[in-house]
Amino acid sequence: MNSNAKKLADFPGIIHFLRVHLAHLRLRDFRNYARLDVDFAPGFHLLLGDNAQGKTNILEAVYLMATLRSFRGVGGAQMIRHGQKGYFVGGNVIGQGEHEIKMYWSARERNLSLDGQPVKKLTDYLGALRTVVFCTEDLQLVKGTARARRRFLDLLLAQTQPGYLPLLQRYMHSVRARNALLKQRTTDEAALESFSAELVKLGNEIIRARRELVPKFSPLARLAYRRISNDAEELRIEYQPSVKNDFAVELAQSRAREKTFRSTLVGPHRDDLQLLLNEKSAAQFGSEGQKRTLAIALKMAQAEFLAGIHGSPPILLIDDVMGELDVKRRSGFLPLLEQARKTNGQVFMTCTEENWPSELGHDLQRWEVVRGTLVASK
Ligand SMILES: Nc1ncnc2c1ncn2[C@@H]1O[C@H](COP(=O)(O)OP(=O)(O)OP(=O)(O)O)[C@@H](O)[C@H]1O
Numbered sequence: 001m002n003s004n005a006k007k008l009a010d011f012p013g014i015i016h017f018l019r020v021h022l023a024h025l026r027l028r029d030f031r032n033y034a035r036l037d038v039d040f041a042p043g044f045h046l047l048l049g050d051n052a053q054g055k056t057n058i059l060e061a062v063y064l065m066a067t068l069r070s071f072r073g074v075g076g077a078q079m080i081r082h083g084q085k086g087y088f089v090g091g092n093v094i095g096q097g098e099h100e101i102k103m104y105w106s107a108r109e110r111n112l113s114l115d116g117q118p119v120k121k122l123t124d125y126l127g128a129l130r131t132v133v134f135c136t137e138d139l140q141l142v143k144g145t146a147r148a149r150r151r152f153l154d155l156l157l158a159q160t161q162p163g164y165l166p167l168l169q170r171y172m173h174s175v176r177a178r179n180a181l182l183k184q185r186t187t188d189e190a191a192l193e194s195f196s197a198e199l200v201k202l203g204n205e206i207i208r209a210r211r212e213l214v215p216k217f218s219p220l221a222r223l224a225y226r227r228i229s230n231d232a233e234e235l236r237i238e239y240q241p242s243v244k245n246d247f248a249v250e251l252a253q254s255r256a257r258e259k260t261f262r263s264t265l266v267g268p269h270r271d272d273l274q275l276l277l278n279e280k281s282a283a284q285f286g287s288e289g290q291k292r293t294l295a296i297a298l299k300m301a302q303a304e305f306l307a308g309i310h311g312s313p314p315i316l317l318i319d320d321v322m323g324e325l326d327v328k329r330r331s332g333f334l335p336l337l338e339q340a341r342k343t344n345g346q347v348f349m350t351c352t353e354e355n356w357p358s359e360l361g362h363d364l365q366r367w368e369v370v371r372g373t374l375v376a377s378k
């Protein structure tokens, strides 16, 4: 075992490592970037700059290429540079092979291509670039509604099981169709019956996928939490399905309540994840610091989980996280980043001059971000 592999013994599940990195990023009329063409080496990149210069916008663009969504939860229109018609985001990803991603978005036209070919099926596209983002909104994983936690689970499954996203889309489609029926003045019972059968069939597959995932994911999160918090408390994650035993039976039993609420009340679209610190709900009893640590631990575990399954660490996009942690927790988080880097990962981290982690040492690329430009600095 070489020394690099030895250190990686801490990373459960990783046997060999493939370096995947974003080698080039090209932006046109994206947020405050009129034009940007920049090459990135593998390794650690620090994006430094004052507020409102465009640091987070870079991370948003990279995440967008990976997931086709903004981690800020906004639609395409908001990302078009003011006064322009559409944005372009493109990049070259180097891993086992090289991939070229191009996306253009305007109110009228949407194009996504991979290696020069238009993308027809999302499942063909989504593995080209994998990222995990750390941002202030992550706190919603702990403090927010169940929806945030379901999205987290779903993203994790979509990033690791090719069939999951289409399955979820079909399930959500049948939930909506069924809800539309329930909202009609007189319900078409025969139609409802057939939607219910579809719902149960798809829903059971989702439940199975989530039920299998959580026990695999939970130990990684527990370990990450322990490391960041220096063993302060024990994290446990429990899957809380809306369906307790039999979806079909419970759906039938909910008919009376459905009549009142006019929507589908049981099923995986109502699932949750319980986050427990020393067996107490983190949302209800955790301190702000504990909640932040927990949110970061979930993301760290997501990265490790992806690395374990795909044999290459995802690109980490870390937005404004250092400022949120006290010195002790910061010193627990940094070794995780250090490790990510040593496993051949690529990391992009935004910081203002005041809070950049000088502890990280010098083996990193610094970039100055000023009003929509990026300049390499040493
Ligand atoms: N659609 C858009 N068109 C043009 N400019 C935009 C658009 N959306 C955001 N901006 C500009 O982008 C800048 C914000 O960029 P960003 O969020 O990346 O800042 P930041 O460097 O991360 O700052 P902070 O340190 O405050 O987080 C602001 O100047 C904002 O006005």
Ligand SMILES: [Mg+2]
Residues within 6 Å of the ligand: 055, 056, 057, 319, 320, 350
């Ligand atoms: Mg920012």
